[in-house]
Amino acid sequence: MSESIAITVVGSGYVGLVAATCFAEIGHRVLCVDNDEDKVNRLNQGEIPIHEEFLPELLGRHRSSGQVQFTTDLGRATHESQVIFIAVGTPQSQTGNADLSYVDAVASEIARSIHSYKVIVEKSTVPVYTNDWIRRTIERNGVSRSLFDVTSNPEFLREGTAVKDFLHPDRIVLGADSEKAARLLAAIYEPLTSGCYYERSDAVPGSRSAADLPPILQTSTKAAELIKHASNAFLAMKISFINVVANLCEAVDADVEHVAKGMGLDKRIGKRFLSAGIGYGGSCFPKDVAAFRYVAQQLGVDFRLLEEVEKINELQKERFFQKIRSALWTLRNKRLGVLGLSFKGGTDDIRESPALEIIQMLLDAGASICAHDPAAIERAKKELPPHACLQFTEDPYEAADNADALVVLTDWAEFTRLDLKRLRYTLRYPIVIDGRNLFDPWQMQELGFTYLCVGRSSQHTPVESPSAKCLP
Ligand code: UGA
Numbered sequence: 379m380s381e382s383i384a385i386t387v388v389g390s391g392y393v394g395l396v397a398a399t400c401f402a403e404i405g406h407r408v409l410c411v412d413n414d415e416d417k418v419n420r421l422n423q424g425e426i427p428i429h430e431e432f433l434p435e436l437l438g439r440h441r442s443s444g445q446v447q448f449t450t451d452l453g454r455a456t457h458e459s460q461v462i463f464i465a466v467g468t469p470q471s472q473t474g475n476a477d478l479s480y481v482d483a484v485a486s487e488i489a490r491s492i493h494s495y496k497v498i499v500e501k502s503t504v505p506v507y508t509n510d511w512i513r514r515t516i517e518r519n520g521v522s523r524s525l526f527d528v529t530s531n532p533e534f535l536r537e538g539t540a541v542k543d544f545l546h547p548d549r550i551v552l553g554a555d556s557e558k559a560a561r562l563l564a565a566i567y568e569p570l571t572s573g574c575y576y577e578r579s580d581a582v583p584g585s586r587s588a589a590d591l592p593p594i595l596q597t598s599t600k601a602a603e604l605i606k607h608a609s610n611a612f613l614a615m616k617i618s619f620i621n622v623v624a625n626l627c628e629a630v631d632a633d634v635e636h637v638a639k640g641m642g643l644d645k646r647i648g649k650r651f652l653s654a655g656i657g658y659g660g661s662c663f664p665k666d667v668a669a670f671r672y673v674a675q676q677l678g679v680d681f682r683l684l685e686e687v688e689k690i691n692e693l694q695k696e697r698f699f700q701k702i703r704s705a706l707w708t709l710r711n712k713r714l715g716v717l718g719l720s721f722k723g724g725t726d727d728i729r730e731s732p733a734l735e736i737i738q739m740l741l742d743a744g745a746s747i748c749a750h751d752p753a754a755i756e757r758a759k760k761e762l763p764p765h766a767c768l769q770f771t772e773d774p775y776e777a778a779d780n781a782d783a784l785v786v787l788t789d790w791a792e793f794t795r796l797d798l799k800r801l802r803y804t805l806r807y808p809i810v811i812d813g814r815n816l817f818d819p820w821q822m823q824e825l826g827f828t829y830l831c832v833g834r835s836s837q838h839t840p841v842e843s844p845s846a847k848c849l850p
Contacts, residue, residue, distance in 0.1 A: 380568045382406055386459040388452060388484050390414075390421060392428060392540065392661070392727075393501055393533050394465035399433060400544040402440035403582070404569040409455040410448050421448040429726040429753045432541040432582050452484070456491035461562060463531070464512075465501040474668035475676075476505055485512045489519030492526055497559045500530045503606050503666055505673045509553075509599040527559035530599045532606035537660065538724025545570065546584030550594045553602020560596055567594065607673070610666040611684060616651045617658045618690040624654035624833025625697065634833030635815065654833045656787065656813035657694035659721035659730040664691075695732050698813050698832070699739045705811055705830055706783055710744030715781035715805070717774055718788025718814070719751035719758040726753035728761055733787035736813070740785075741765050750777040752792050775804050783809035786816055798825050 383406045387398040390412040398410035412418050417427065424441065426434050440446040449455060456462055466480040481502060488498060498516070500508060513528045530553035535543035550567050554560035569575040573588035586592055597605070624634040634654045642649025658664070667684050674681035706712050721731035728734055731754075737747060746767035751758065755770045762768065771777050774793070778784050778801050786793060794816050802808050802825055810822065812831040822829035 380405055380572070380574060381565055383461060383562070383566055384459045385409070385566070386411060386452075386455040386462040387465055387501075388412075388455075388462065388488075389465035389467070389480075389502070390417060390427075390448065391465065391467060392537060393535065394463075395421075395428065395437075396430065396433065396535060396540040396544055397463060397465055397501060397533065398446055399436050399440060400541060401566065402446040403436050403545065404567075404575050406445075406566065408440075408446040409459060410446060411450065411452045411455045412448065413450055413452075415450050418448045418450050428537075430538070430540050431724075436541065436582070452487050453491040456488050456496065457493070459496070461497045461499060461566065462488055463499045463501045465533075468502045468504055468665075468669075470665040470668055473672060475672040476503070476665070476669040478504065478508060478511070481508065481512065482515060485515040486519055489516040489521050492516070492521045494525065495558075496526045497562050498526055498528045499563065500528070500603070501533055503532065503610070503662065503669075504530075504603060505607065505669055506600050506603040508603060527554065527556045528599065529554040529556075529559050529563060530602035530606075531563060532602055534606075534609065537727055538722065541582060542584045545575070545582050546586040547592045550592055551597065551602050551605050552594060553597045553599040553605075555599050564594060564596075567592075607666055607670040610662055611670045611687070613651050614658055614663040614667045614691070615683070615687045617653075617655075617663075618687045618694075620652045620654045621657065621694045621832075622690055627833040627835075631835045633835050637833075653789075654815065655694075655789070656698045656732045656736065656832070657691040659732045660727065661729040664688075664730045695735050695739075698811075699736055699743075701830060702736075702740065702783070702785060702811050703743065705809060705828070708744075709740060712745045712782045713780065713806070714740060714745050714747050715777035715779070715784040716740075716747050716749040717751075717777060717784065717786045717793050718790060719749060720754035720788050720790075723788055723790035723792075726751075726757055728754050728757045731758075731788075732813075734758060734762060736785075736787055737762065737768070741767055748777045748779070748781065750774045751788065752790055775800060778804045780804075780806045782807055783811055786810065786812040786814055789814040789816060798822070798827075802826060 385401050385406050385408045387394050387410045390410050398408045402408045464484050466484055468476040471477040509528050509530055532551055552563045570592055571594050573591050575581055576588045627634040638652040641647050642652050671684040703709055718733050720728055748769045748771055750771050808826055809828045815831045819829055819834055
């Protein structure tokens with residue numbers, strides 16, 4: 379039986395809320411602190427602010443047993459916990475670097491309540507050296523060095539699959555410069571690394587099992603900080619890379635899905651994050667690429683590669699907009715159905731969503747839009763300025779109704795299950811412009827659609843045609 383550890387998680391945003399819930403799920407007692415009193419009240423009443431698989435069940439269970447509690451009182455939480463995870467926002471400042479003022483404020487507040495040994499853990503994505511700053515801040519507030527350690531335990535969860543990613547991780551990175559702190563952190567994850575969690579009948583299912591345990595990687599705090607930024611920047615680079623390859627494919631009439639498959643079969647490259655589209659978005663990649671670039675610049679290291687990654691990402695949205703325009707000749711007074719508002723499928727998050735940027739470009743060009751999304755309509759309504767030519771609908775077929783074309787902007791699995799024949803007759807003209815390559819071009823052609831997508835030939839051959847098949 380693993381030891382139950384008293385944990386505080388500061389911040390109830392994506393990472394904080396999921397981490398707090400999952401720490402309770404693996405047997406720890408968790409206090410989740412947020413300074414937004416209204417949010418804490420709503421969380422205590424069982425309201426869940428984000429759309430995330432498994433979160434409602436797990437939070438419901440652990441909140442009613444008292445295993446996880448929400449509070450605004452960071453002093454009490456610090457006093458009652460052995461380990462304090464900082465999971466507050468690190469937004470992008472105007473220069474591109476991460477704004478660490480929330481982390482700084484939390485560190486000072488924690489310092490005021492330290493009377494026995496505590497391990498403070500950075501969970502937010504932060505630039506290298508943040509660890510040192512937190513340590514200095516706590517020392518400046520008069521806390522003896524022997525009473526605390528500052529460590530780094532980056533989180534790699536993705537929105538939409540956050541609970542699964544947390545409980546079935548590819549790796550657990552523990553950055554600690556003291557053995558004592560490293561041991562305590564390792565003990566927190568012991569239910570996962572020993573496999574005992576996966577043997578429970580009520581465990582959240584996922585890729586890990588008692589026979590395939592997540593590896594733990596112990597590093598210095600600086601290396602752990604770099605691992606997080608470097609991983610996100612690398613994944614963003616992979617996406618920009620395949621997007622340029624997709625543009626090349628369009629120039630020579632080849633299929634980017636075939637090229638990505640051929641590349642991805644090389645184990646050194648790997649097949650994931652090679653889906654061409656309209657560019658990456660979300661609250662992490664754009665901010666983290668900019669912050670990593672800024673860190674390199676500050677340290678005198680030439681990392682202009684990241685500037686190119688960002689530039690390609692911007693151009694990809696513009697290029698897709700031009701594709702819509704050239705399919706329809708002019709956009710003024712054209713009626714477009716739009717599928718997708720969130721920055722990717724499976725989430726209601728619209729932060730830095732390429733879909734919203736493209737919608738704005740279409741509206742500016744005079745098109746009128748009826749947009750559908752399975753989860754993000756309410757958030758998008760608040761984000762997009764009200765516009766006489768912009769409507770929303772809960773029904774994807776209504777979005778397509780009498781439209782001059784249907785534009786797909788988010789990779790929701792729901793869209794791949796739409797009745798294409800019905801769509802074909804709902805649209806005024808059977809034109810689908812798909813920024814996420816959700817449909818089979820061959821099938822779309824057979825159904826009579828003019829189907830434009832990203833990096834795939836206009837003369838469509840089935841994806842599994844002999845030329846692309848892996849023959850034994
Ligand atoms: C990302 C990372 O994947 C997580 O590992 C990390 O923990 C998280 O940021 C974070 O730092 O908190 P997330 O922002 O949830 O997770 O989203 P991703 O699934 O990585 O997708 C990011 C963007 O890239 C989306 O707009 C998505 O549509 C796009 N994308 C992704 C592509 O265009 N092509 C792909 O092949 C993959």
